[in-house]
Amino acid sequence: MQVKRGKQMAFVKASVVGEIAPGKGKQVAVAGKTLAIFNIGGSFFAIDGECTHRGAPLAEGECAGTVVECPWHGARFDLTSGAHLSPPAPRGVTTYKIQIVGDEVQVDI
Ligand code: FES
Secondary structure (H helix, E strand, C coil): CCCCCCCCCCEEEEEEHHHCCCCEEEEEEECCEEEEEEEECCEEEEEECECCCCCCEHHHCEEECCEEECCCCCCEEECCCCCECCCCCCCCCCEECEEEECCEEEEEC
């Protein structure tokens, strides 16, 4: 039996390409986590789905390039790094790697 060490890549299907319109996000539940997946000009990004301020659904936020604005109080997050760019959010969110396989959007969870 092979013993594996460290974090293994575990990509799981989170959505399909056609379900996320360009410039928009979609909230998904994957492996017990709530994520927000965004389609920015055909590139896909995945972050934690809930804002670190009061838990708003970030998938419903407006995007400006690779920055999403929280729909409740306007905190902004960088989709590429998860960093928070403005208050009232106290910290950033986790980002997740994405791969596209066929029409599947898969997230490394
Ligand atoms: S819930 Fe996101 S800024 Fe308040």
